[in-house]
Amino acid sequence: MSVFDKIKKQEKYFYSLSEKLVAALASDEHLTISYSGEETQFYRFNQSKLRQATNVSQNAIGLTFIKNNRSLSKSMNISFDESVDLKLGLELIADCKQDAENLPESQSVVLPQAGTDSSQIIETEAASLIDVTTEVLAPLQDVDMAGIFVSGPVSEGVYNSKGLKHWFTSNTFYFDYSLYSAKQKAVKNCYAGSKWDSQKYLANIETSKQLLTKMDLPVVNVKPGAHRTYLAPGAVSEILGTMSWGSLSMSAFKQGYCAFAKLKEGKESLSPKFSLQENFELGLSPKFNELGEVRANKLNLIENGELKTLLVSSKSSAEFNVPSNQANDYEMLGSPVIKPGNLSQEDVLKELGTGLYLSNLHYLNWSDRMSARITGMTRFACFWVEDGEIVGPIKDLRFDESLYNCFGSELNDFTKESEINPNTMTYDKRYIGGSSAPGALINKFNFTL
Amino acid sequence: MRDIFKKLNVKADWWGLRHINQTQTSLSVRDEKLDGINTGYDNGVMAEVLVNGQFSFVATNDLSFDSIQRAFDQATEQALKNEKWNLYNFSMEQRPKAVGTYSSQVKTQFDKSSIYEIADNLVNATKFMTVSGDAQLMSRSARTIVSDTETLFLSSNGSDYHQKLTQCTLDLGMAASLNGDNQTRSNGGQVGQFGLDYFNKDSLKQQSIEISRELNEILNAENCPSDTRDLMITPDQMYLQVHESIGHPLELDRILGDERNYAGWSFLNKEDFGTLQYGSELLNVTFDPTITSELASYDFDDTGAKAEKKYLIKGGKLVAGIGSLESQARLGVDGVSCARMQSWNRPPIDRMANINVETGTSTMADMISATEKGILMKANRSWSIDDYRDKFQFGCEYGQLIENGKLTKVVKNPNYRGQCTPFWTNLKMLGDESTMEVSGSFYCGKGEPNQVIRVGHAVPTALFSNIEVFGGGK
Numbered sequence A: 001m002s003v004f005d006k007i008k009k010q011e012k013y014f015y016s017l018s019e020k021l022v023a024a025l026a027s028d029e030h031l032t033i034s035y036s037g038e039e040t041q042f043y044r045f046n047q048s049k050l051r052q053a054t055n056v057s058q059n060a061i062g063l064t065f066i067k068n069n070r071s072l073s074k075s076m077n078i079s080f081d082e083s084v085d086l087k088l089g090l091e092l093i094a095d096c097k098q099d100a101e102n103l104p105e106s107q108s109v110v111l112p113q114a115g116t117d118s119s120q121i122i123e124t125e126a127a128s129l130i131d132v133t134t135e136v137l138a139p140l141q142d143v144d145m146a147g148i149f150v151s152g153p154v155s156e157g158v159y160n161s162k163g164l165k166h167w168f169t170s171n172t173f174y175f176d177y178s179l180y181s182a183k184q185k186a187v188k189n190c191y192a193g194s195k196w197d198s199q200k201y202l203a204n205i206e207t208s209k210q211l212l213t214k215m216d217l218p219v220v221n222v223k224p225g226a227h228r229t230y231l232a233p234g235a236v237s238e239i240l241g242t243m244s245w246g247s248l249s250m251s252a253f254k255q256g257y258c259a260f261a262k263l264k265e266g267k268e269s270l271s272p273k274f275s276l277q278e279n280f281e282l283g284l285s286p287k288f289n290e291l292g293e294v295r296a297n298k299l300n301l302i303e304n305g306e307l308k309t310l311l312v313s314s315k316s317s318a319e320f321n322v323p324s325n326q327a328n329d330y331e332m333l334g335s336p337v338i339k340p341g342n343l344s345q346e347d348v349l350k351e352l353g354t355g356l357y358l359s360n361l362h363y364l365n366w367s368d369r370m371s372a373r374i375t376g377m378t379r380f381a382c383f384w385v386e387d388g389e390i391v392g393p394i395k396d397l398r399f400d401e402s403l404y405n406c407f408g409s410e411l412n413d414f415t416k417e418s419e420i421n422p423n424t425m426t427y428d429k430r431y432i433g434g435s436s437a438p439g440a441l442i443n444k445f446n447f448t449l
Numbered sequence B: 001m002r003d004i005f006k007k008l009n010v011k012a013d014w015w016g017l018r019h020i021n022q023t024q025t026s027l028s029v030r031d032e033k034l035d036g037i038n039t040g041y042d043n044g045v046m047a048e049v050l051v052n053g054q055f056s057f058v059a060t061n062d063l064s065f066d067s068i069q070r071a072f073d074q075a076t077e078q079a080l081k082n083e084k085w086n087l088y089n090f091s092m093e094q095r096p097k098a099v100g101t102y103s104s105q106v107k108t109q110f111d112k113s114s115i116y117e118i119a120d121n122l123v124n125a126t127k128f129m130t131v132s133g134d135a136q137l138m139s140r141s142a143r144t145i146v147s148d149t150e151t152l153f154l155s156s157n158g159s160d161y162h163q164k165l166t167q168c169t170l171d172l173g174m175a176a177s178l179n180g181d182n183q184t185r186s187n188g189g190q191v192g193q194f195g196l197d198y199f200n201k202d203s204l205k206q207q208s209i210e211i212s213r214e215l216n217e218i219l220n221a222e223n224c225p226s227d228t229r230d231l232m233i234t235p236d237q238m239y240l241q242v243h244e245s246i247g248h249p250l251e252l253d254r255i256l257g258d259e260r261n262y263a264g265w266s267f268l269n270k271e272d273f274g275t276l277q278y279g280s281e282l283l284n285v286t287f288d289p290t291i292t293s294e295l296a297s298y299d300f301d302d303t304g305a306k307a308e309k310k311y312l313i314k315g316g317k318l319v320a321g322i323g324s325l326e327s328q329a330r331l332g333v334d335g336v337s338c339a340r341m342q343s344w345n346r347p348p349i350d351r352m353a354n355i356n357v358e359t360g361t362s363t364m365a366d367m368i369s370a371t372e373k374g375i376l377m378k379a380n381r382s383w384s385i386d387d388y389r390d391k392f393q394f395g396c397e398y399g400q401l402i403e404n405g406k407l408t409k410v411v412k413n414p415n416y417r418g419q420c421t422p423f424w425t426n427l428k429m430l431g432d433e434s435t436m437e438v439s440g441s442f443y444c445g446k447g448e449p450n451q452v453i454r455v456g457h458a459v460p461t462a463l464f465s466n467i468e469v470f471g472g473g474k
C-alpha cells in the first residue's frame, strides 16, 4: 500500500471515528474535532556525519466541546484501531459533559458551523526514493556541516457536529544546514521541496561553499552604533517571525500586549514601502483553521505602511464584537508575505555602499513592546562592506531597534526578489507553512553591543 | 508493557523501551471568566537500539505488540542502513542499568475534580487585580498547567525504572494603560513539582493584590535611566540570567557542535574545564536533583544515568559541564545525569535539569545598604542572547533605584545588557537563604528535531557592580 493510500484510509477512519463521537452528544452539545498526523524521518548531522536518526509516527485528535456557555478541549493519540480509539474518545466526551457542569463560564464560545467540505492530498514523492544519508553527506565530506534533514507526510483534518469535513496532506522534505570553516565561521542555508533533485541540491550546497570561502577573510571589528544595513530575506523573515508573536493579534491588542498598538491607534506609522499580507496562495499550509473555517486567499494586514486590520479569530470576534477574519486561535500569522520593493538583488552591495550585510538574525525578542522595539543578534554570514565591496566577516553584534524606525522612517527599500522560508519548527510535531520575504536596505539600524 | 518487552525479538547489541504517558491540563482564566482549558493525553513509546556503535530511534503512539515489534525492527534497519555515516562509536557504557522508582513528593495530590477548585480560585484571584486613579485596566489573567508524566524505562541490560512527575505552573498577570502607555506586571511565573495546596485561595488573592500595587507604581513611574550602575536582581530575573548565561554555555553538546545549526554553540572550549575563572569567588553553581519541589528533581536521566548533586562552578571556577554519558565520552569532560527527552517522540539530548546557585551570606538589607548608586530589577519580561551565549540583554517588569544605601524611586521599562564572564566576575554580593526561591522554566527550547524541556533554577537575589542599564522608547 502506498503512503497516500494509507493516508486516504486514515482520512476515512478519522471521519468515521468522529461521527461515532458526535453520536454521543445531546442536542445542546457541540463538538469540533481536529486531526494531526505525521510520519517523519529525522536525520540529525554534525561534522558531516550522522549524529542521530529518529523516525516518528504520531497521530492525534483534539476535541473542542461546547455546552452551557462553556467551551473546553481535550486531546488524545489515535492508533487507527477503533476498539482502542473509540473507547478513550467516548471517555473524554463523558469528561467534557461533566466539566461543562463544573467549570466557570467561558469568555466566549464559537459554535460549529456547516460549510463546504474540502480534501487535498498533495501526492509528491519528497525524498522517498533516495538513500538520504549518502545523497546528503557524500558531497559534504570536504567541509564541516551541522544540520537536520526532515521528510515525510504531514496531515491535518477537521470534522464538526454540523458534518463539516476538511483534510490536508502535504509530503515535503527540507535539509536545514550550516557549513563551518576552519576558523569556525559559518554560513546557513536550506534546501527544501516536494521532490528531491540531485542537481538542485548540489547547486545549493555549492553556493554555500562559495560563500564560506568569503568567511575566511580577516574579521572586521565593527563598533556598536547606527549603521547602514542590508537585511537579507533570511534576516527579514526572522523579524517577521517575531512580528507574528502578538503584534497583529486583536486579542493581544484588547488585552494591552500588542506591539503594534500605537500603529493601530494612528500614533505611529510605518514606511509607505511596507505592505504585509496573509497569502494562502503560497500553498504551503491548508486554508482551513482548527475550527474548520476557511480563510480568504489574501488578507491585507498592512498596506503602504497603514494598518488595515489585525488578525481576528472567531473567538475574539465573539468576545470583542469585531468581524472575524478566520485567524487561528492564537492569532498568529499563517502564511505571511511582505511585498517586494524596487531594489535589485544584484545591486544590493552597491546600494549598501558602506555598512553591514546581514544574512541571518538570531534570538529575537521584544525589548519594549509599546515601542515595537526588537533586540537580537547577527548570526552566520554577516559582513562589513565598504564602497560596495565585502571587506570581511564581522564579530557578532547585538541590535536593538524599533520597527517604526527600521520598517518606518529608515527603510530605504525592499528587494524585487523574495525568498520563501519554509517553517522548520518541530516542537512536539512538524509545523507546516512558511513565509515569503524580500531583503531590506535600512538607512540606519541601531547596534548596542 | 513489561510483558510486551519480554516477548520482543530484537537483533541489536542493546535495546531499550521508554513508555511515556502524560496527562496535562492547561487552564486559562481572564477577567473573571474561563478563557480556555485543554486536557491532553499523550501516550507513546520510543524504541531504541544500539547497533554497531550507533543508537537508533523509532517512536510510535500505537501501543500494540505488533507495532512495538515493528518499531524495533525499523530502528535496527535504520542503524544498519546508515552505519557508514555514524559520527561516534558508542557502547553500552552510555546505557547503564537503572532500577528504581521516583515519584514527586507533593503535599496534596490532584484528582479529577481538583481543576474545578483551581478554576474557581483563579477566577477569584482576577477579581483582586485592580488599578487606581486614571489608569485603565486592560486585562487580568490567571493561568496554570498541571501535568503528570509517567515514564517506564526497560532495557536489555536489566533496566526497570519507573518515574512519575507532577509538574505545575502558576502565572498571574495584568496589563493597564495610563496616558497612552501600557504596562504589565505578573507574579514572575511560578513553576515546580507541587500539589493542589499550592493553589490556595488566600495566597492567590494576596499575590493579586501585590501585583496590582506594583503595576500602579510603574504606571506612574518615569522611564529607567540610561547609565552604568550596580544591579540587584531578584530570583524571578536571576533564574533566567543563570539559565541563559551559565546553563546553556555549559552544555557539552553545544561545545561539541551538535547545536550549531539551531540553538547555537558556546564560547567555552574543552580546555576551559578546570581552568577558567567564570565569575567571582562568590559564584557556586550546582546540578542538584535533590530539591523535591524543583521542576527537574529525579533519580535517573533518560539513559539510565544516576542523578546526584554536583558542582559545575566552584568558587567561580568552571569544574564540570552539563553533558550526558554520550557527550562525556565524546568530549572527555566531566558531566552530569542530563540526557533528557521531551517526550516519547524525541531522542535524549544534553539538557539542563536543576541548575542552581548556592546561596551566599547577605540579606536584602545588607545588599541595599551597601549600594551607593544602583537599581533593583524584578520579574523578567524580555530576554535575548547570542548563539555563543555571550552578549545578552534582559528587560524586567519593575525597577527601583537604589541611592545612598536606600531604595528610592520606582522606574518603568528597566533593561540591562552585558557579556557573560565580565558580568559574573562583577558579582559583588550574594543573597542568603532568606532571598532564595525555587524557580525555573517550563519551556527551554533546543535540539533538532526541536524539544522543550522543564528545568529548575533555585537561586538567591544577587548584586552586580557596574552594569549598563537603560529604559524603553523607540
Ligand SMILES: [Zn+2]
Residues within 6 Å of the ligand: B243, B248, B443, B444, B445
Ligand atoms: Zn533554554
